[in-house]
Amino acid sequence: MKRILILLLLLNGLIARSQTKDILPFTLTSSGHLVIEATVNGIKGKFIFDTGAGLHLFFKDFAKKLQVKDSYNIFVAHRATGEAITTPIYYAKDLRIGNQLFENQIYSTFDLTLDGIDGLISLQAFQNTPITIDYKNKTISLGELDIKDKKKYIDIQIANHADKALDIFTYVTLNNKITIQVALDAGAGQNSFWIHSKFMKTLELDSNQFESYAKKSEFDSLKTNRFFIGSIESIKTANNTAHIKAPKVSFVEGLIYEGKTSIDWLGKKIAISLPEKKIFILE
Incomplete structure (x- = not known):
């Protein structure tokens, strides 16, 4: 019995250490x-x-x-x-x-x-x-x-560029009408939503109803992109795990993605797991 108790204590110690996070x-x-x-x-x-x-x-x-x-x-x-x-x-x-x-x-x-x-x-x-x-x-x-933290999640797609660069994407639905793939960009700050300008027509939006301005690139003096700023009805993840109503978005000419968003709107506490290709929503 004593040996069994010792083994149980050792096992509990190993489990506790394995679950310790930095x-x-x-x-x-x-x-x-x-x-x-x-x-x-x-x-x-x-x-x-x-x-x-x-x-x-x-x-x-x-x-x-x-x-x-x-x-x-x-x-x-x-x-x-x-x-x-x-x-x-x-x-x-x-x-x-x-x-x-x-x-x-x-x-x-x-x-x-x-x-x-x-x-x-x-x-x-x-x-x-x-x-x-x-x-x-x-x-x-x-x-x-x-395991309890893995109940709620969104699927992500990983772009690995020759093992030199790595980006993540997910699918979102705009105005409950169309689904597009967006890059998830924590470096964009907060409440950042960029959508390719081509989708304004698909969503039947009038560009004249949006604030518009041209922005010259800081990296290429010959390149200029036009931005159309305004609100749309909604953005939600493909499984509706996260959603936001009436977000202020930027429709961007020349965007190389279908869309690009920040990650703060996904939840107050989120976990990015590249091995599982998921972002878990803890809160």
Whole structure:
């Protein structure tokens, strides 16, 4: 009997440790961006968690601290509005977020300066690790989910670009009429809804009833996109797990996706699980 009790205690201890999550705080900016602390090759920095970044991106001043040699490898990324950006490719020996260590992480650099921000952390690090975002308590949890947390979810699709960049998508229904696939972009901030302008006709919307303006690209002086700003009736996920009424949206000419949205509207607490191709809605 004594041996059985000891075995049970050991088993309970193992289960408790296996369910322990690494929890770290994040700062939520006024624009709705999630800022987390991380360490790259032993150097600390503050980064925006960005599911739409594709790959990790470190800004000029932080990249200098890494003291990497010039790279001849490149990746051609595309902004949502179509501009092609050719960036160098590097590999970080280690990336540490909380107590989690991610080795051999691919990243790029860019000549950009944002006050208090050293770059972007993408989903690349979390291909085998679910990440839970709690907007209410402003924490991010890394680790496996309990079965009870998997009752409510949306399916996601993963775009893997030659193992160099990774983006996620899901299907949403607009005005209870049409279903489109949208990129899920935490880097868009809060309440961001971009839809390809071609769907205005499909939804029988009059562009003259929308605020309109042309925006010149910061990356290509020859490129301009037109935005039509206004409200539509509703947006909901394909299984109606999440929905929002009368959202203010931007219909964008030249968008390379059918649509692109932020992730904050999906729930107050959500978990992105790339291995299961789902986002679980915990609250």
